[in-house]
Amino acid sequence: MTSPLRLCVRRSAAPDPEGTATLVTLRLPSDVSCIEEAVELVTRHCLAGHVATETIRFRLRVVLSEALSNAIVRGNREDRTKWVEVRAELVPESIRVQVTDEGPGFDPSAIPEPLRPEQLDEAQGRGLFLIRKLVDAVQFNEQGNSICMILRRS
Amino acid sequence: MGFSESKGAGGVTVVQVDGQLIIGNRQELKDLVQAALDRGERRLLVDFSRTGYIDSSGLGALVSISKRIREAGGELRLSGLNDDLRSLFELTKLDTLFAITETPEQALASF
Numbered sequence: 129m130t131s132p133l134r135l136c137v138r139r140s141a142a143p144d145p146e147g148t149a150t151l152v153t154l155r156l157p158s159d160v161s162c163i164e165e166a167v168e169l170v171t172r173h174c175l176a177g178h179v180a181t182e183t184i185r186f187r188l189r190v191v192l193s194e195a196l197s198n199a200i201v202r203g204n205r206e207d208r209t210k211w212v213e214v215r216a217e218l219v220p221e222s223i224r225v226q227v228t229d230e231g232p233g234f235d236p237s238a239i240p241e242p243l244r245p246e247q248l249d250e251a252q253g254r255g256l257f258l259i260r261k262l263v264d265a266v267q268f269n270e271q272g273n274s275i276c277m278i279l280r281r282s
Numbered sequence: 283m284g285f286s287e288s289k290g291a292g293g294v295t296v297v298q299v300d301g302q303l304i305i306g307n308r309q310e311l312k313d314l315v316q317a318a319l320d321r322g323e324r325r326l327l328v329d330f331s332r333t334g335y336i337d338s339s340g341l342g343a344l345v346s347i348s349k350r351i352r353e354a355g356g357e358l359r360l361s362g363l364n365d366d367l368r369s370l371f372e373l374t375k376l377d378t379l380f381a382i383t384e385t386p387e388q389a390l391a392s393f
Binding site: 160161163164182183186187189190193194197201242243248249250251252253254255257258261262 | 304305335336337338342349370
């Protein structure tokens with residue numbers, strides 16, 4: 129079966145004026161069954177040619193899975209006609225991954241931390257919290273349909 | 283990637299998570315545990331010794347099956363979490379909700 133994922137990797141020998149040595153883009157349909165393959169592809173290209181600790185690899189896989197899951201389920205409402213775009217900019221010191229969906233966006237400041245005792249029994253609500261805890265910086269666009277996660281390599 | 287089920291010491295149902303526990307396969311785990319409960323199994327162990335990563339949907343699935351097992355009068359143990367996996371439970375304080383042991387053998391002995 130042909131994979132519905134569309135991967136593009138552009139490498140430059142030296143960092144360009146914006147400091148981006150490698151750009152990895154991936155386009156995937158709004159289907160949660162594509163997430164695992166997408167995570168593996170993006171992780172492999174983000175870490176290629178760099179010494180990465182298991183913890184960096186683990187964190188990258190978890191936050192990618194979270195961001196893609198949010199984009200597909202909450203952003204695009206699993207509408208198969210809508211797509212999710214991943215754009216990873218790689219420099220020697222860090223990985224900058226942006227995940228964008230076609231949804232209306234949301235207000236990230238309105239999402240409560242899921243640590244209150246009465247919330248521990250809830251099955252949902254930990255995704256954004258985990259992303260914030262596992263990466264070095266998180267930014268959203270104004271619309272709230274694009275998350276940018278920055279992970280330092282060391 | 284997937285789940286394998288076996289019988290451990292003392293008749294405990296052991297579910298091994300091979301690969302990832304994420305949004306794409308969490309329902310499979312929930313169905314597997316429900317089927318075990320329907321058969322009358324009441325002592326279950328989920329082992330993560332061969333697990334790569336878990337996302338928040340996977341954690342949520344564990345919370346759900348923990349509730350179902352508790353409501354059925356059963357017991358759930360988790361084992362085999364490496365440092366990275368364990369950090370997810372600690373960050374979310376779910377380490378306070380689950381009985382977690384280092385190895386499956388320790389978990390089986392604790393029932």
